[in-house]
Amino acid sequence: MVDGTAHNPIGSGSAYALHVHSGTDEWIWASAVAIAAELRRDLSDRPRARLLLSGGTTPAPVYRALAQAPLDWSRVDVALVDERWLLPDDPDSNAYLVNASLLHHYAKAARFEVMTQPGLRIEDVVARANAHAQQPAAAAVLGMGEDGHTASMFPGSIDLERALASRQAYAAVDATGCPGARQWLRRITLTPAGLSGAHAKLLLIQGAGKRAVLERALADGDVSRWPVLAALGGGGEPPLQIHWCP
Numbered sequence: 001m002v003d004g005t006a007h008n009p010i011g012s013g014s015a016y017a018l019h020v021h022s023g024t025d026e027w028i029w030a031s032a033v034a035i036a037a038e039l040r041r042d043l044s045d046r047p048r049a050r051l052l053l054s055g056g057t058t059p060a061p062v063y064r065a066l067a068q069a070p071l072d073w074s075r076v077d078v079a080l081v082d083e084r085w086l087l088p089d090d091p092d093s094n095a096y097l098v099n100a101s102l103l104h105h106y107a108k109a110a111r112f113e114v115m116t117q118p119g120l121r122i123e124d125v126v127a128r129a130n131a132h133a134q135q136p137a138a139a140a141v142l143g144m145g146e147d148g149h150t151a152s153m154f155p156g157s158i159d160l161e162r163a164l165a166s167r168q169a170y171a172a173v174d175a176t177g178c179p180g181a182r183q184w185l186r187r188i189t190l191t192p193a194g195l196s197g198a199h200a201k202l203l204l205i206q207g208a209g210k211r212a213v214l215e216r217a218l219a220d221g222d223v224s225r226w227p228v229l230a231a232l233g234g235g236g237e238p239p240l241q242i243h244w245c246p
Ligand SMILES: O=C1O[C@H](COP(=O)(O)O)[C@@H](O)[C@H](O)[C@H]1O
Pocket: 053, 054, 055, 056, 057, 058, 059, 081, 082, 083, 084, 094, 142, 143, 144, 145, 146, 149, 150, 151, 152, 181
């Protein structure tokens, strides 16, 4: 494990811990065990625990492993770090991914707060997400794109600065300007303000390409170029736990 401070835009202190795993299986199980430990910790001293999950192409195997953790899932609220402006039954939505990969085995008993619903405007969705975010998260599980985006905070997008500066936990964003957002330009994202209350933050990444992106981001230190830096801890916040494998 490597501890690092790098250029931390948020404050001083240990900003991250890098856990290097030898291969995919170890990465899957270590990440799942780490998330389960955070849930167990919150469940031991409060009635309910909140888990924030990302979508994308990376985390599904971790969620499938996490579903097998013997926790009191009936006391767990699962919510999303971000969502594309799609309904939960759309296979390209992050809700669909979480539903398909996590909500099985023991985790079937969890309560899943989807963001989007037929008839709700994006402003309503954000208002509801902000109301739910009053409950601090036991853990926020983040991903990172090859462009350095995390959640739906995309470098070069027209709404990035507004999301970074938001005092609300969630914001509606237009990701126009960043090709990494692909065709899903309208999105809802957790903001740095929303992330700051999480009791633990994990970043799950795989592959040499993403490791190189992470190292460039840490060396550069500019959160506008590398929104993943918004996830760094320090200054009293828990360090970001980065789980990586080749
Ligand atoms: O669009 C998104 O991308 C990121 C990273 O996804 P990946 O496919 O590179 O793993 C993801 O964390 C986020 O939730 C999602 O909306």
